[in-house]
Amino acid sequence: MEPQSVHEHFSDPRAVQHYAKAAASLGLWVSEERVFQSIFPKEATLLEVGCGAGRISIGLWELGYRHLLGIDFVREMVSEARRLNKKLEYGVSFRHGDATRLDLEDSLFDGAIFGFNGLMQIPGRENRRRAMSEIHRVLRPGGVFVFTTHDRANPRYREFWEAEKRRWENGTMNPGLCEFGDRFYEAPIGCTFMHIPSQAEITLDLEATGWTGIESVHRSEVANEPADVREFSDECRFWIARRPDQADTAG
């Protein structure tokens, strides 16, 4: 599994239209609204990584956030996001960019978001760590990073993961996968790659890339999402991590 395959998957017109529809008509999940507003003051300068067609950034503008940059490595997604932003006469900036090598200066943002499990669609643990490091680099000290993942401990998938563990032990796993926890699944936009992490793994990766104050909460603990949101997206876990500020690192 190569990052290029994920890029091809999201460049497919079906994927672009799927996310454009969500940006135009679904908007923010109730849980997203609650989590983002509880963390970020309205004057915060925010980076949204993996913005797709702009669903989250456009929603943040509607909540009153005014300093927003969305980036995505699929140019067609960025074009859709810009188109919607222009149609609505909002002021969100969107640009092309790869999470694993951000073309942005150090310490620019108060916060960053990598929503709807996008970070877990980067194949390879080292590549996901690279994205965590890059996001850490572009946040100011004290800045907060919010992202979501699925959760391998979800009881609904226990049998699947037990069987998958046996397949990795006896070498009969799908050879297209990089690591235990990787999955392909059928989605409305076709066969989709996703890494499903354990909590311990994300905590380790965040710590290894310099984050502190790590917290997480299930989406269902934050809000009971309406049917259209549940049809668009499954249960997931919000992760919140902080770039240490000078007071944390002093002494």
Ligand SMILES: C[S@@+](CC[C@H](N)C(=O)[O-])C[C@H]1O[C@@H](n2cnc3c(N)ncnc32)[C@H](O)[C@@H]1O
């Ligand atoms: C699940 S979609 C979410 C889109 C949007 N945030 C939303 O919630 O509607 C994940 C997005 O992450 C983008 N993405 C995946 N890997 C990326 C990377 N390495 N750098 C930037 N964007 C990436 C994909 O192109 C896709 O638009």
